[in-house]
Amino acid sequence: MNRILITGAAGFIGSNLAEALIAEGHSVVGLDNLSQGDLRNLAACQNHERFSFHKGDIRDATLMDELISGVDTVYHMAAFKIPRYSSALDTLRVNTHGTRVVLDAAARHDVHAIIASTSDCYGRNPAVPFHEQSDMWMGASSVKRWAYAVSKMFDEHLCYALREHSKLRFTIIRFFGGYGPHQNLTWWGGPQSVFIGAALRDQELELHGDGQQTRSFTFIGDNVNGLMRCLNNDKALGQAFNLGNTREITIEGLARMIWRMAGVGEPKIKRISYRTFGKYEDVMRRVPDISKARELLGYEPRTDLEQGLPITIDWQRRVMAENAGGNA
Amino acid sequence: MSERAVCITGAAGFLGSSLAARLLRDGYTVSGLDDFSHGDPSRIEHLAGHKNFRFIEGDVRNETAVAEAVAGCGQVVHLAELKIPRYGHALDTLEVNAVGVEMVLDAARKAGAAFVLGSTDEVYGKNADASLNEESVLVMGRTDSSRWSLGVSKLMAEQLTLAFRDEYQLPVTILRYFGLYGPGQATDWTGGPQAVFVTNALKNEALPIHGDGLQIRTFTHIDDAVQGTVLALEQPYARDEIVNIAGRDHVNILNLAYMVWRLSRNPAKPLLEFTPYSDFTPNYEDVSQRIADITKARYLLGFDPRIPLESGFSATIEWQAKVLGLSPGGR
Numbered sequence: 001m002n003r004i005l006i007t008g009a010a011g012f013i014g015s016n017l018a019e020a021l022i023a024e025g026h027s028v029v030g031l032d033n034l035s036q037g038d039l040r041n042l043a044a045c046q047n048h049e050r051f052s053f054h055k056g057d058i059r060d061a062t063l064m065d066e067l068i069s070g071v072d073t074v075y076h077m078a079a080f081k082i083p084r085y086s087s088a089l090d091t092l093r094v095n096t097h098g099t100r101v102v103l104d105a106a107a108r109h110d111v112h113a114i115i116a117s118t119s120d121c122y123g124r125n126p127a128v129p130f131h132e133q134s135d136m137w138m139g140a141s142s143v144k145r146w147a148y149a150v151s152k153m154f155d156e157h158l159c160y161a162l163r164e165h166s167k168l169r170f171t172i173i174r175f176f177g178g179y180g181p182h183q184n185l186t187w188w189g190g191p192q193s194v195f196i197g198a199a200l201r202d203q204e205l206e207l208h209g210d211g212q213q214t215r216s217f218t219f220i221g222d223n224v225n226g227l228m229r230c231l232n233n234d235k236a237l238g239q240a241f242n243l244g245n246t247r248e249i250t251i252e253g254l255a256r257m258i259w260r261m262a263g264v265g266e267p268k269i270k271r272i273s274y275r276t277f278g279k280y281e282d283v284m285r286r287v288p289d290i291s292k293a294r295e296l297l298g299y300e301p302r303t304d305l306e307q308g309l310p311i312t313i314d315w316q317r318r319v320m321a322e323n324a325g326g327n328a
Numbered sequence: 329m330s331e332r333a334v335c336i337t338g339a340a341g342f343l344g345s346s347l348a349a350r351l352l353r354d355g356y357t358v359s360g361l362d363d364f365s366h367g368d369p370s371r372i373e374h375l376a377g378h379k380n381f382r383f384i385e386g387d388v389r390n391e392t393a394v395a396e397a398v399a400g401c402g403q404v405v406h407l408a409e410l411k412i413p414r415y416g417h418a419l420d421t422l423e424v425n426a427v428g429v430e431m432v433l434d435a436a437r438k439a440g441a442a443f444v445l446g447s448t449d450e451v452y453g454k455n456a457d458a459s460l461n462e463e464s465v466l467v468m469g470r471t472d473s474s475r476w477s478l479g480v481s482k483l484m485a486e487q488l489t490l491a492f493r494d495e496y497q498l499p500v501t502i503l504r505y506f507g508l509y510g511p512g513q514a515t516d517w518t519g520g521p522q523a524v525f526v527t528n529a530l531k532n533e534a535l536p537i538h539g540d541g542l543q544i545r546t547f548t549h550i551d552d553a554v555q556g557t558v559l560a561l562e563q564p565y566a567r568d569e570i571v572n573i574a575g576r577d578h579v580n581i582l583n584l585a586y587m588v589w590r591l592s593r594n595p596a597k598p599l600l601e602f603t604p605y606s607d608f609t610p611n612y613e614d615v616s617q618r619i620a621d622i623t624k625a626r627y628l629l630g631f632d633p634r635i636p637l638e639s640g641f642s643a644t645i646e647w648q649a650k651v652l653g654l655s656p657g658g659r
Binding site: 125132162 | 419430462463465469472477480481483488490491492494
């Protein structure tokens with residue numbers, strides 16, 4: 001049995017991971033400042049004897065030192081994502097200051113830090129699929145979408161620098177498009193989240209650009225499975241791993257699939273120009289090469305979109321009904 | 329508060345000290361900050377008595393020192409940085425270049441001063457396009473290669489700078505300098521390959537070439553870099569812009585070595601020593617060419633770099649020989 005801290009525990013990945021770790025018999029401490037996370041995501045954990053929750057910020061060095069001193073592993077999942085409707089300052093600050101605090105405390109207490117990074121680090125690299133040593137193509141600095149990827153690249157460098165400086169034990173996980181129960185219901189949760197919401201309300205699904213950009217979507221259970229395979233695993237130390245489903249699908253294809261599962265009648269699809277985001281650059285293809293995770297972690301994604309999306313749609317329908325009830 | 333009062337961080341550095349001297353000559357008031365971790369006190373000794381110059385010894389991560397340096401200034405030129413993680417702890421590079429910039433940005437915001445970030449061609453990373461302009465993709469190699477710590481830390485600094493502009497309407501300019509050289513440069517590896525070439529050529533020692541020496545770089549004479557920076561300070565069009573500041577000439581490292589050897593008037597045939605990259609840090613990756621496109625600086629700011637590589641290097645070699653107590657051609 002491990003004692004584990006999860007940062008961003010009330011978020012999408014953190015809350016699903018907490019449930020799974022508790023089910024495996026581990027003790028879990030959850031931390032979240034609830035700026036983006038939602039306590040409802042922890043409903044299944046809240047009253048469990050092997051779970052405790054702390055509301056707090058990862059940038060609080062005293063708190064982080066205290067929490068990390070009591071565990072053997074920290075899953076650092078707290079992050080701010082791509083800035084779309086605000087400045088990039090929070091993304092840059094939370095992701096780098098916060099991660100620094102977490103990693104410093106982990107190094108001090110010799111705790112294995114498993115940190116969330118992102119496929120966005122590969123950026124505009126046209127050579128898909130991406131393996132862990134692929135180059136990271138950032139667009140022009142004047143496009144603020146890149147602030148997220150730059151902050152995560154910075155975090156990755158911090159990991160290696162702190163290994164050199166203070167023998168930090170770490171593992172970096174680059175996620176590719178997670179979806180599933182507890183996903184954020186806004187754009188923060190990704191296109192599938194927005195599409196499901198719109199289809200359930202019989203509203204138009206908005207495609208950015210021509211909708212022909214491709215992504216791979218990974219069911220949360222497969223992400224959690226990959227994360228758990230890093231626990232107590234020496235082969236994961238000092239490594240970065242892509243985790244994800246290798247199936248490539250266009251955003252339009254995803255929209256049509258979701259409409260078939262959640263909508264009524266002919267799909268309502270609307271294309272909107274990137275210009276509405278200000279200066280923006282999209283990534284045309286994004287697919288992981290997961291052979292490293294297969295080889296070192298024994299990782300294999302098991303849930304395809306045809307199984308994962310209906311589970312997600314059911315969950316989202318229930319949450320939307322609850323929200324509507326709450327507002328009534 | 330006057331726009332003609334300028335704070336320079338990294339004031340005892342190569343570019344910082346040269347810029348300070350130029351601004352003082354032009355009638356500016358200059359406030360310099362440096363912690364002498366890499367900066368050299370001798371570079372600013374001759375400025376010490378100037379009535380319009382003040383100097384604060386301190387780290388860019390020290391809030392009090394930074395606030396003191398920025399006080400009363402209408403513009404801040406942030407040049408303090410750590411380079412080349414190859415030779416030290418990558419952690420210091422990440423910290424000074426990212427945490428430091430945030431500290432200085434915040435001080436500029438509080439003082440109501442415009443901010444100029446000194447960035448670097450290293451942000452273009454592995455992009456080996458025929459020429460690099462400000463919209464080119466910025467290609468970093470794998471994160472387990474510490475050489476990219478510098479590029480990533482400067483990308484972070486650029487993003488922070490633009491985020492401060494968006495969040496607080498701070499007037500900002502980002503200048504990406506390419507391969508600075510000239511009198512005043514560091515005479516070891518921190519000054520770049522050309523600095524080591526000059527030192528070794530003067531000592532009749534082999535010039536160390538990394539890889540095959542065919543990698544192409546753009547070199548910029550310090551006076552041209554200073555001129556570009558002054559234009560950015562004085563030209564309102566520079567606000568909110570990212571601009572390459574570079575010389576006209578690019579050359580591969582092998583030919584640079586030959587040129588330095590010849591201009592050092594060394595009578596022997598050039599001595600070269602090739603070092604494979606495998607002797608560097610793990611997973612070291614080099615960049616085959618980095619050629620600046622300075623069209624934007626030329627047309628937006630009227631930047632016109634004037635110093636050709638050969639005459640620039642002749643003067644640099646004379647200077648470096650004097651500093652090292654060696655004489656070109658003699659032994």
